Amino acid sequence: MESFDVVVIGGGPAGYVAAIRAAQLGFATACVDAFTRDGKASLGGTCLNVGCIPSKAMLDSSEKFEMLQHEFAEHGITVQGAQVDLNTMLGRKAGVVDKLTGGIAYLFKKNKVKSFSGLGKLVRQEEGGWVVDAAGAEIRAKHVIVATGSNPRELPIAPFGGHVVENSGALAFQQVPGKLGVIGAGVIGLELGSVWRRLGAQVTVLEAMPTFLAAADDAVAKEALKQFQKQGLDFHFGVNISKVEQTDAGVTVTYSENGQETTAQFDKLIVSIGRVPNTAGLGADAVGLQLDERGFIKVDRHYRTNLPGVYAIGDVIGGAMLAHKAEEEGVALAEMLAGQAGHVNYDVIPWVIYTSPEIAWAGLTEKAAKEQGLSVKTGQFPFSANGRALGHGDPRGFVKIVADAQTDRLLGVHMIGGGVSELIGEVVAIMEFGGSSEDLARTIHAHPTLSEVVKEAALAADKRALHM
Incomplete structure (x- = not known):
């Protein structure tokens, strides 16, 4: 042995x-x-x-x-x-x-x-x-x-198989679905829904929670929902699904929303309700x-x-x-x-959603920090005021910094925009060392780069952003 x-x-x-x-x-x-x-x-x-x-x-x-x-x-x-x-x-x-x-x-x-x-x-x-x-x-x-x-995680009334799939099945469709249903507006649902919408599917997202991206900062969640709806994703919140039926042609989902029962037909149904x-x-x-x-x-x-x-x-x-x-x-x-x-350090684990625009955050949201009794200050700066973002043709979104109003220690960072999955690492590194918004604001960033938005957001926390 x-x-x-x-x-x-x-x-x-x-x-x-x-x-x-x-x-x-x-x-x-x-x-x-x-x-x-x-x-x-x-x-x-x-x-x-x-x-x-x-x-x-x-x-x-x-x-x-x-x-x-x-x-x-x-x-x-x-x-x-x-x-x-x-x-x-x-x-x-x-x-x-x-x-x-x-x-x-x-x-x-x-x-x-x-x-x-x-x-x-x-x-x-x-x-x-x-x-x-x-x-x-x-x-x-x-x-x-x-x-x-x-x-x-399976939905008890919609076990995986046939036209009902989880993430692996949703990455292997042999043709673009005409109508695609997604149960769950979390990371997996948003990413996979985005893939097939871009390729031509009509995508409907059914979410049980009454709010969108509750784990993210409120400002980021609001902007993300606006961008995704503009792209054509059809969201329904506070949904209660009562029946899922498969046929040879597809899937029929019966659900209630605001007390009104609705039946929807899909060619494929992605279930992404956790693991x-x-x-x-x-x-x-x-x-x-x-x-x-x-x-x-x-x-x-x-x-x-x-x-x-x-x-x-x-x-x-x-x-x-x-x-x-x-x-x-x-x-x-x-x-x-x-x-x-x-x-x-579980307090500074970064989260990323690889949609377009991307969404990324780490640390406390403004709301969570206040609920913990912390006195906070925030700084926010838009990509629309950044030369590199305009050159890319993607000025969507912003960076938001949350810092302790007394000590200036960075408490959280929240981003939505092009390439923010790469930008968040800088702030996480400073948070790991207990750094402040001043540390971030005083760090020289190359020009023109998207990372300048991070610097400007840190400057904005002290109401001294230079380009807005």
């Missing part, structure tokens, strides 16, 4: 990063992963295979098509008869995924991480560690890291691994479960279900096992 210092169950962002970092720190490491794509083992989990990466590839392709149709003429570029070759677009997406998932296999080899393709299961505790079933072969582990991720922890086949019950009332693995602040030598990270422990959060937990835990001070 092979023995390892660390065995990671799960090869997604939390698992593969934890395995690589553990190996870098000198641990004999193995990773057991059951994810398959197109019937073949594929490292990277949901994110690389059917989530973050393929969705961004499709978002990029579809945005280029929309720009070709509606935006290039402004630049003096006229194109007639533009068409979408969906097979080529899907093939490009698959190529991007193949390159990155293959890259993880290379990194495992480089760092001497042994990979097992198949289901990982906790079998029994023995003196000095655990026995793990690694795809049918028993191996020993001093430390076991569970990083099995999450699965899409649930994936503990199936792990052997949790057999070994006594404690789960909470929602099925997440219970851990302490050092990611320790109730079982000695067994740890858990990533989506399977709850919190923000974000790949970068999971990766940081993988690094932190590996370093803790090596006696180092691994740490994740």
Whole structure:
């Protein structure tokens, strides 16, 4: 029986990063992963295979098509008869995924991480560690890291199958739906709805909550809704869905809105109402691994479960279900096992929605800061006053800074506009070091760049913006 210092169950962002970092720190490491794509083992989990990466590839392709149709003429570029070759677009997406998932296999080899393709299961505790079933072969582990991720949540009255799909199915339509329904106006629903709207679908979004993007700052949510409605996305809020029926031709959804019952017909229906922890086949019950009332693995602040030598990270422990959060937990835990001070600052995790315009935020919203009893000041600056944004032809949106009125410490940053997924990193770095809006305002930014909007928003927090 092979023995390892660390065995990671799960090869997604939390698992593969934890395995690589553990190996870098000198641990004999193995990773057991059951994810398959197109019937073949594929490292990277949901994110690389059917989530973050393929969705961004499709978002990029579809945005280029929309720009070709509606935006290039402004630049003096006229194109007639533009068409979408969906097979080529899907093939490009698959190529991007193949390159990155293959890259993880290379990194495992480089760092001497042994990979097992198949289901990982906790079998029994023995003196000095655990026995793990690694795809049918028993191996020993001093430390076991569970990083099995999450699965899409099903709507009980609309199980996945046929014309009702989750994120992976929505990334593999073989033709553009004429009418597309999306249940859930969160990150996944907005991104996938945007992809197919750009390619020609008529998209209707049904959301149970009465408000839009409740987690975002109110100003950003208001601007985002205006932009998406202008693009043609049809939103319905406070919706109660009572029936979903499939036929050979499509899906019929019956729902009530403001007390009025409505029936809508769709060719395809995307259900994006959140995710649930994936503990199936792990052997949790057999070994006594404690789960909470929602099925997440219970851990302490050092990611320790109730079982000695067994740890858990990533989506399977709850919190923000974000790949970068999971990766940081993988690094932190590996370093803790090596006696180092691994740490994740959950207060400054960035969130991004890769629509057009993009939406990004980190830290507290203005409303949340005030609810905590903090005295706040805010600064906001529009992209419409920025030379680079105007040159790009995309002056939509703004950057908003939230700072403590007494100490000037940055509390939050909220952005909507072109490229804000890249701009937010600067503010997060300053927040990580406990920096102030003054620190951000005094930092020299190249001109002309979109990042100048961040600087101007920080200046605006003290009512001294220079270009507005």
